[in-house]
Amino acid sequence: xxxxxxxxxDACQRSFCIAFAFLSGETEDDYEWVLGxxxxxxxxxxxxxxxxxxxxxxxxxxxxxxxxxxxxxxxLCLWHANKAVLAHCLPIFTAQERLLAxxxxxxxxxxxxxxRWKEFYTGWHGIISSSTESDYKxxxxxxxxxxxxxxxxxxxYIKEVWLEPYKEKLVKAWVDLHAHFGNVxxxxxxxxxxxxxxxxxxxxxxxxxxxxxxRHAILNQLYELTYHxxxxxxxxxxxxxxxxxxxxxxxxxxxxxxxxxxxxxxxxKDDSPALRPCTGKFTPSYGLPCVxxxxxxxxxxxxxxxxxxxxxxxxxxxxxxxxxxEPQRIERRKENPRVAESSTQRCASAFEEVNxxxxxPKCSSCGGVGHTRVSKSCPNRYQGLxxxxxxxxxxSDITTTSQTTEQIVGRADDQLLSQPQAVHRALSPAQxxxxxxxxxxxSQPVSQDMSPQTSPQASPQYRYDSPEAxxxxxxxxxxxxYDCQSHRSKRTDRLYRKAMGLPPRYxxxxxxxxxxxxxxxxxxxxxxxxxxxxxxxxxxxxxxSRAEDQRVDAIVANEIKHNPQERTxxxxxxIWRQIEQDSREQQALHGTITPNA
Numbered sequence: 001x002x003x004x005x006x007x008x009x010d011a012c013q014r015s016f017c018i019a020f021a022f023l024s025g026e027t028e029d030d031y032e033w034v035l036g037x038x039x040x041x042x043x044x045x046x047x048x049x050x051x052x053x054x055x056x057x058x059x060x061x062x063x064x065x066x067x068x069x070x071x072x073x074x075x076l077c078l079w080h081a082n083k084a085v086l087a088h089c090l091p092i093f094t095a096q097e098r099l100l101a102x103x104x105x106x107x108x109x110x111x112x113x114x115x116r117w118k119e120f121y122t123g124w125h126g127i128i129s130s131s132t133e134s135d136y137k138x139x140x141x142x143x144x145x146x147x148x149x150x151x152x153x154x155x156x157y158i159k160e161v162w163l164e165p166y167k168e169k170l171v172k173a174w175v176d177l178h179a180h181f182g183n184v185x186x187x188x189x190x191x192x193x194x195x196x197x198x199x200x201x202x203x204x205x206x207x208x209x210x211x212x213x214x215r216h217a218i219l220n221q222l223y224e225l226t227y228h229x230x231x232x233x234x235x236x237x238x239x240x241x242x243x244x245x246x247x248x249x250x251x252x253x254x255x256x257x258x259x260x261x262x263x264x265x266x267x268x269k270d271d272s273p274a275l276r277p278c279t280g281k282f283t284p285s286y287g288l289p290c291v292x293x294x295x296x297x298x299x300x301x302x303x304x305x306x307x308x309x310x311x312x313x314x315x316x317x318x319x320x321x322x323x324x325x326e327p328q329r330i331e332r333r334k335e336n337p338r339v340a341e342s343s344t345q346r347c348a349s350a351f352e353e354v355n356x357x358x359x360x361p362k363c364s365s366c367g368g369v370g371h372t373r374v375s376k377s378c379p380n381r382y383q384g385l386x387x388x389x390x391x392x393x394x395x396s397d398i399t400t401t402s403q404t405t406e407q408i409v410g411r412a413d414d415q416l417l418s419q420p421q422a423v424h425r426a427l428s429p430a431q432x433x434x435x436x437x438x439x440x441x442x443s444q445p446v447s448q449d450m451s452p453q454t455s456p457q458a459s460p461q462y463r464y465d466s467p468e469a470x471x472x473x474x475x476x477x478x479x480x481x482y483d484c485q486s487h488r489s490k491r492t493d494r495l496y497r498k499a500m501g502l503p504p505r506y507x508x509x510x511x512x513x514x515x516x517x518x519x520x521x522x523x524x525x526x527x528x529x530x531x532x533x534x535x536x537x538x539x540x541x542x543x544x545s546r547a548e549d550q551r552v553d554a555i556v557a558n559e560i561k562h563n564p565q566e567r568t569x570x571x572x573x574x575i576w577r578q579i580e581q582d583s584r585e586q587q588a589l590h591g592t593i594t595p596n597a
Contacts, residue, residue, distance in 0.1 A: 002026060004034055007192050008050075009181075011253040011313050012228055015188040017218055020196075022207065031064035039068055052180050056080040057166075073178045076169040078128065079185040081162055085124055089154040093117055096151055120147065124158060131281065133173050176285040181312055195221075229253075233315055244294075247303045256288060256313035260304070263291040267298070287312055364491045367479065373491070383487045464590035465583075467520045467533070467541050473590075474540035493536070506542055514538050514545070552582075 001022040009015050019041065021034040042049055049072065053065050056077045065074055094113055101108040123143045130136035140163070147155050168174040175184060199217040200210065233250045240249075240257045244264070248257070263282070267274050274295045282290040287310020289297075297304065306314070365373035365380040374381065462469040481499065482491045497504055514520050515533070520541055523530040 003196070004031075005189060005192055005196070006038060007189055009183065009188060010225060010229070011256070011315055012225075012232060013181075013253070013255045014225055014228060015192055016221055016225055017192060017214075020214055022210075026058075026060060028060040028063050031061045032067055035064050035068040052178055054180070054183060054186055056186060057084070074169060075175060075178070075180060075184065076166055077184070077186040078170060079187065081128075081166075081170055082125075085158060085162070086121070088157055089120070090117060093120060093151060093154055096153075100150060120151070120154070123147075127158075127163070128170055129172050131172055131176075131279065136167070136171055136173050176281040179285060179287050179310060179312070181286055181310075229315055244297065244303055248306055248309065251306055251315060252309045252313045253315065256309055259286060259288050260294065263289070264294050264298075266291045267295050286310075365482070365487070367482070373487075380487060462526070464587050465544075467524070467537060468526055469590070470544045471537045471540045474543070502543055506539065510542055511535070511538050514541050519545075555582075 001024065004021040004023050006018040006020070007015050008018050019038055021037070023030045023034065039049070041047075049069060051072055052075060053069060053072050054075045054077060055061050055065065057080060062074055065072065094117065097113050097116060098108065123139075123146070127136065127139045127143060130139055140159075144155055162170060196214060196217060199213045205213065232254050236249055237254060240254070240261060245257055245260075266272055272291070274291045278290060278292045282288070283293070289304065289308045293308070294304075360370045361372050362369050363371055363373050363375070363378055365378055365383075368378070371377045462472075477500075478493065478496050481496050485491055494504055515522055515538070520533055520538065522532070524533055524537075
């Protein structure tokens with residue numbers, strides 16, 4: 001038994017099944033009976049009758065639909081019409097072309113025949129796609145003039161079978177007068193038919209099993225349709241978020257809004273349809289505002305209303321849309337000029353503004369805190385202009401003598417100026433210990449007899465491999481590099497590390513490694529209250545550790561090269577004795593670092 005399928009589409013342009021019927025035949029009476037049952041179903045459920053019915057060229061079905069749904073417009077499937085013209089005219093056209101070539105004693109290839117057929121077929125498509133009645137008449141006349149009398153049979157078939165009886169159901173000039181919403185082919189029915197066949201799997205089921213299978217397919221389809229509409233009511237694409245759609249969001253489908261947005265984009269084209277008179281075809285056929293109506297709303301700064309959309313595009317929901325007026329944008333005074341307009345930084349509260357204390361600047365020339373390198377208080381401001389550094393005489397009322405002693409590791413001054421990269425690498429045997437003493441003279445002699453109560457306390461001393469000593473050597477090396485630069489050049493730690501060939505930063509795993517108890521430890525406990533190591537101190541320690549590894553590797557490689565017997569195993573005792581000797585040599589080389597009092 002043939003299965004008759006009736007389908008529709010929702011606001012989201014998704015197909016759904018309306019009804020099914022197993023027919024005993026395919027006569028006009030059979031179609032009239034099943035369409036009558038469908039009409040009674042519409043009436044019992046208080047559903048509005050269909051306004052457009054799209055079928056193929058089945059005369060029995062077309063006649064039955066006219067009797068049952070007399071107020072509905074009947075349209076023909078354009079795809080079936082194209083395939084019918086192709087199936088009927090192509091063999092005749094090909095044979096006629098070869099016959100004409102033979103009579104004219106001209107050899108014609110298959111490629112030439114195919115090219116001429118494509119031209120003929122394109123002419124048929126041009127007639128069908130005529131947007132106005134005058135265009136239709138002009139194109140049909142040109143088509144007849146070109147292919148008559150050579151292809152009179154093909155032209156006669158097109159006119160007598162399709163155009164003369166069904167031009168109002170096929171040609172765009174008449175089809176666009178009805179609300180078809182872009183559906184001019186029955187491909188949706190073919191898709192639903194394939195879906196039902198996938199559920200049935202065989203044609204040998206009885207009526208009850210077929211009903212159960214179709215019911216299962218419809219329930220799944222209903223679930224998908226409900227989910228899709230619910231999703232669209234709560235979401236909104238970014239491209240449709242303008243104020244033009246503010247009153248219809250969540251009330252009409254995305255597909256309708258995208259169609260309207262396509263019309264809006266036509267306004268800004270060079271050959272915009274908005275510059276020409278309205279043809280009045282888009283709104284009746286799609287139930288959406290055309291480009292001219294959208295331009296009027298944009299010029300008036302008004303949003304789209306729900307009445308602009310056909311009810312086919314509406315979601316099924318209660319209530320009425322509320323037009324939300326966009327709030328007036330107020331240009332706020334920029335209170336913090338240091339924060340960019342696009343910054344997402346939180347504005348400070350009132351108490352935070354009161355309690356906020358800006359960190360004092362740090363000079364990039366001398367390293368002092370509280371001024372910059374262009375400040376008058378910077379002692380190195382005019383260093384590049386002076387031939388000799390200025391000597392500051394001590395005040396006459398100073399009665400005490402201050403002396404600061406600091407030991408740093410570095411090369412000789414002549415090597416330092418010629419090879420700045422050697423400042424930081426203070427681990428080779430060629431390096432020497434330099435003591436820098438700053439003594440301030442006094443107008444009164446200092447008494448050499450100091451009582452035990454007034455004698456200064458002994459300062460802690462650091463080994464050469466302690467983190468404190470390593471960091472002091474690092475800062476001393478950096479300070480010497482700063483002194484070698486011109487007074488106008490920048491002096492930053494990043495530039496120093498780049499000049500020394502050191503990496504700008506290390507990985508997080510390296511910093512975690514140096515905080516191990518076998519290396520630096522978690523806290524610095526040598527200066528009063530324990531504190532955490534700074535990142536600069538940890539970076540200096542990693543630099544020293546890697547340089548020390550390279551130094552030891554170089555020593556071992558040199559011993560193996562000059563004394564191959566060193567490759568033999570000597571035991572742990574010999575290794576420890578060699579480590580102790582190397583440690584004593586390094587301690588004697590670098591000395592003991594005494595911090596500033």
